[in-house]
Amino acid sequence: MATDSESAVEDHQRGLRKFFRRLTASDSELDAEELQRDAQQCGSMPALKCQRGQVVSLKGRLRTVVYTPRTNxxxxxxxLFDGSDLVTLVWLGRRHIAGIEPGRAITAKGRIAVRDGRKVLYNPYYELDTPR
Incomplete structure (x- = not known):
């Protein structure tokens, strides 16, 4: 069993490792870590672990939003990027949705599909998170 002084030393070492990690990590790495912490705190599944056919709840930030005009x-x-992986959200028959814009935090729910090797949620239920 660890003594109080051993615990204090371990806590100090953990704090130093965290400090140096923040100094040496890139902005994108720190952002990804923050997104993963936020998703974990609200009980969302990491996008990296999602499998085809699973019903999931994902929390992350929208990186790109594109309207794709198709003939039919x-x-x-x-x-959607949650810090671990990307998932494409697809709304069929829509040209625009208020609040769906790059940089917006969102929670999306639906069944994972795979299209061209990418994870996709078609017509997901979504909630816009309040801006920070």
Whole structure:
């Protein structure tokens, strides 16, 4: 069993490792870590662990939003990044959705599909998170 002084030393070493990690990590790495912490705190599944057919809840930030005009069915597509992986959100028959814009934090729920090797949620239920 660890003594109080051994615990204090371990806590100090953990704090130093965290400090040096923040100094040496890139902004994108720190952002990804923050997104993963936020997703974990709200109980969302990491996108990296999602499998085809699973019903999931994902929390992250929209990286891109693109309207894709197609001859038979227009689509609005957004890339959701949760710090671990990307998932494409696809709304069929939509040209625009208020609040769906790059940089917006969102929670999306639906069944994971795979299209061209990428994870996709079609017509997901979504909640816009309040801006910080």
């Amino acid at each position: 069915l227009p689509t609005l597509e957004a890339e």
